[in-house]
Structures are given as structure tokens and as C-alpha cells.
Amino acid sequence: MTPCGRWREELIDHALDQPASAALSVHLATCSGCAAALADWRARMGQLDAGVRALVVREPAPNLRARVLAEIGSGPTRFPLAWGMRTAIVGAVLIASIVLVTYGVALKKGGAQSTALASAGAALSHWRAPTDVLLENTRY
Ligand SMILES: [Zn+2]
Numbered sequence: 001m002t003p004c005g006r007w008r009e010e011l012i013d014h015a016l017d018q019p020a021s022a023a024l025s026v027h028l029a030t031c032s033g034c035a036a037a038l039a040d041w042r043a044r045m046g047q048l049d050a051g052v053r054a055l056v057v058r059e060p061a062p063n064l065r066a067r068v069l070a071e072i073g074s075g076p077t078r079f080p081l082a083w084g085m086r087t088a089i090v091g092a093v094l095i096a097s098i099v100l101v102t103y104g105v106a107l108k109k110g111g112a113q114s115t116a117l118a119s120a121g122a123a124l125s126h127w128r129a130p131t132d133v134l135l136e137n138t139r140y
Contacts (some may be wrong), residue, residue, distance in 0.1 A: 003037040015041035 003011050007027055014020045015038055020028065028035050 001033065001036045001040060003034045004031060007031075007034050011038050012041065014038065015045060 004027070007024060010021065010024050011034055014024065028038065
């Protein structure tokens with residue numbers, strides 16, 4: 001059942017309905033391995049073709065239309081009470097997170113502002129006008 005390596009590709013093409021070359025035809029008449037491999041591949045191709053044909057002609061279930069229309073006619077699905085409770089908990093956690101983040105940012109900003117004000121105040125306490133400096137250093 002093992003084909004000769006030299007003829008393998010051409011045998012596959014021939015199994016897929018490509019015409020065989022004269023050399024392959026002569027070889028197939030004398031080599032039982034290649035002939036058996038070709039017969040096996042053709043049998044498998046037949047099985048695949050039959051499977052594909054069966055899939056193509058398959059009809060949907062006879063009650064499919066009625067089932068789809070019944071689902072459409074039943075209206076929207078109502079969520080059970082547990083769904084509402086879960087939504088409320090998630091909403092509360094979300095609101096608490098937003099409040100905490102906002103409060104934390106406000107605290108951080110306030111701290112940064114007070115530090116900046118303190119350093120600006122310290123700088124101003126040592127600030128002297130340029131004219132004062134000039135008058136002190138140059139004694140007229
Ligand atoms: Zn062969």
C-alpha cells in the first residue's frame with residue numbers, strides 16, 4: 001500500500017482526477033504498491049464526496065420555523081431579582097470607587113498646593129528688591 005516515492009505526487013494528482021501520464025500508466029500496470037495506494041485514495045475520496053453530498057442536501061428540522069417564531073413571540077427575557085441585586089451592588093461599588101478616587105485626588109492636590117505655598121512663602125520672606133541690594137552694596 002506504500003507508493004513509490006518517485007510517483008507519489010503524480011499518483012495524488014491522478015487520484016484527484018488528473019489524467020495519468022503514459023509513464024505512470026505503465027508503472028501502475030507493474031507496481032502493486034502504487035496501484036493499491038491509488039485505489040485506497042480513490043476510495044477515501046469517494047467517502048469524502050458522499051459526506052459532502054449528505055451535508056449539502058440536509059434540510060433543517062421541520063419544526064425550526066415554529067420554534068424560532070415562538071421564541072420571538074415570547075417577548076423580551078425578564079431578568080430575575082438576583083440580577084437586579086447584582087446590578088445594585090456593582091453600582092454601589094462603582095460609586096464608592098469614584099468617590100474615594102476623587103477624594104484621594106483632592107487630598108493629594110491640596111497637599112501639593114500647601115507645599116508649594118509654603119515654599120513660595122519662604123522664598124518671599126528672603127526676597128529683597130534689587131534696588132535695596134544695590135543701595136546696600138554701593139555706599140554713596
Ligand atoms: Zn510504484
